[in-house]
Each structure stands twice: as C-alpha cells, then as structure tokens.
Amino acid sequence: xxxxxxxxxxxxxxxxxxxxxxxxYDTSESDYYLFWYKQPPSRQMILVIRQEAYKQQxxxxxxxxVNFQKAAKSFSLKISDxxxxxxxxxxCAYVLVGGSExxxxxxxxxxxxxx
Amino acid sequence: EAGVTQSPTHLIKTRGQQATLRxxxxxxxxxxxxxxxxxxxxxxxxxxxxEGEERNRGNFPPRFSGRQFPNYSSELNVNALxxxxxxxxxxxxxxxRAGSNTEAFFGQGTRLTVV
Numbered sequence: 001x002x003x004x005x006x007x008x009x010x011x012x013x014x015x016x017x018x019x020x021x022x023x024x025y026d027t028s029e030s031d032y033y034l035f036w037y038k039q040p041p042s043r044q045m046i047l048v049i050r051q052e053a054y055k056q057q058x059x060x061x062x063x064x065x066v067n068f069q070k071a072a073k074s075f076s077l078k079i080s081d082x083x084x085x086x087x088x089x090x091x092c093a094y095v096l097v098g099g100s101e102x103x104x105x106x107x108x109x110x111x112x113x114x115x
Numbered sequence: 116e117a118g119v120t121q122s123p124t125h126l127i128k129t130r131g132q133q134a135t136l137r138x139x140x141x142x143x144x145x146x147x148x149x150x151x152x153x154x155x156x157x158x159x160x161x162x163x164x165x166e167g168e169e170r171n172r173g174n175f176p177p178r179f180s181g182r183q184f185p186n187y188s189s190e191l192n193v194n195a196l197x198x199x200x201x202x203x204x205x206x207x208x209x210x211x212r213a214g215s216n217t218e219a220f221f222g223q224g225t226r227l228t229v230v
Contacts, residue, residue, distance in 0.1 A: 033218075035218055037221075042223070043203065043223050043224050044221065044223050045205065045207070045221035046221075047218045047219075047220075050218055091157065091158065093158075095219075102148065102160050102163050102171050102173075103148060103160070103207070103219055104160065105150070105157050105158040105160075106157060107156065107157035108157050
C-alpha cells in the first residue's frame with residue numbers, strides 16, 4: 001500500500017528559529033513527485049515546495065528547503081527563520097508519474113510558532 | 116485567475132439524507148480530486164476524475180459517488196449519510212499530463228456536518 005508517514009503530530013518553534021518536519025513514504029515506484037502543503041486555519045491548502053524524485057538536488061523555496069533521501073524514502077522539510085505566519089498544519093504528499101496519479105497524503109504535523 | 120471553488124462552504128444534514136458537494140476547477144485543469152479530511156485522520160483520497168471519467172477511487176463505500184461534467188466541474192454525492200461522514204471535503208484540480216510535475220490546487224473545502 002502506498003503510505004506517507006509524518007511521525008510528529010505536533011511541533012513548536014520559536015520565532016526566527018529553524019524547525020525540521022519529518023516525512024517518510026513507501027512506494028515501490030521510482031518515478032514520482034513529492035510535495036509539502038501548508039494548511040492554515042483558513043483551511044486553504046497551499047503548496048510550499050515540490051521535489052522531483054529523479055532530481056538529486058534538494059529543492060529550495062526561500063526559507064523552505066527539503067532534505068530528500070530517495071534510498072531511505074525520506075523527505076523532510078526545513079523552515080528557516082520561522083515566522084508567526086508559518087503556523088499551520090503541514091502535510092507531506094507524493095504522486096506517482098503515470099498510473100493512478102493520485103496524491104497520497106500523510107496525517108499532518110501541526111506547527112506552532114512562539115513569539 | 117479564479118482558483119478552485121467549492122460550494123457550499125458549510126452543509127448540515129441529518130443522518131440518512133443525501134449531500135451534494137460541488138467543485139469548479141481552475142480553468143484549463145482537467146483533473147479533479149476529492150479528499151475527505153476528518154479530524155485527526157489527515158486527507159483520505161476519495162475520487163479522481165479526469166476528462167469526464169472516474170480514474171480511481173479510494174477505500175470508501177459505494178454511497179460515496181460523483182461525476183465530472185463536460186466543463187470539468189465535479190460533484191460529490193454522499194447517500195445515506197452517517198454521523199462519521201462529518202468532515203471537511205476538499206476538492207483539488209490539476210493539469211494532468213503524463214510526466215507533468217504540476218501540483219494540485221485546492222479549494223477551501225465544504226464542511227459537512229451530519230446530525
């Protein structure tokens with residue numbers, strides 16, 4: 001079964017500090033995309049960052065970066081210089097290229113940013 | 116450009132009734148995904164439509180059904196509502212082409228409450 005595991009139900013970080021959210025996934029396929037989505041209290045799911053599995057270079061988007069370890073099937077999200085607006089639920093997800101192409105999500109990590 | 120829109124925002128139904136949820140994808144997107152987000156369970160994949168056809172469905176009973184119209188908008192129907200169907204229902208659209216790395220864009224969801 002295709003699964004995504006986020007082992008940290010909740011995390012907290014001090015404003016301006018760095019936090020890393022963990023994600024592991026399970027697929028026997030080799031071609032897929034990985035995503036981190038953010039869901040603030042407004043409920044709107046917003047894409048934070050994406051990674052193509054065939055790329056070895058870790059994706060970076062401003063203060064957000066990932067540590068992609070394909071062999072270990074690990075895809076962690078690092079948030080640098082945390083801001084109050086980063087407080088939200090964060091979901092890790094992947095989609096296979098070809099085939100069903102359904103997005104598979106983890107259960108999420110609730111991030112609290114303390115002033 | 117308009118994003119993914121869902122209606123209604125909130126819906127209250129009694130047990131045994133039917134609920135109809137609607138989703139309009141981003142213009143040009145042909146794929147629509149439906150997810151159920153119950154408290155503490157993350158996002159559970161319900162249905163995926165592309166080009167008017169159902170491509171995949173999640174592990175939900177047949178009383179969850181839907182369709183996609185020629186304009187790519189979609190409807191999710193839930194028959195014989197049960198209390199545990201209470202959840203946030205999220206719709207996402209995506210430009211689905213083989214090898215594409217486009218992410219899914221989400222609507223703000225319909226909060227279904229079954230009493």
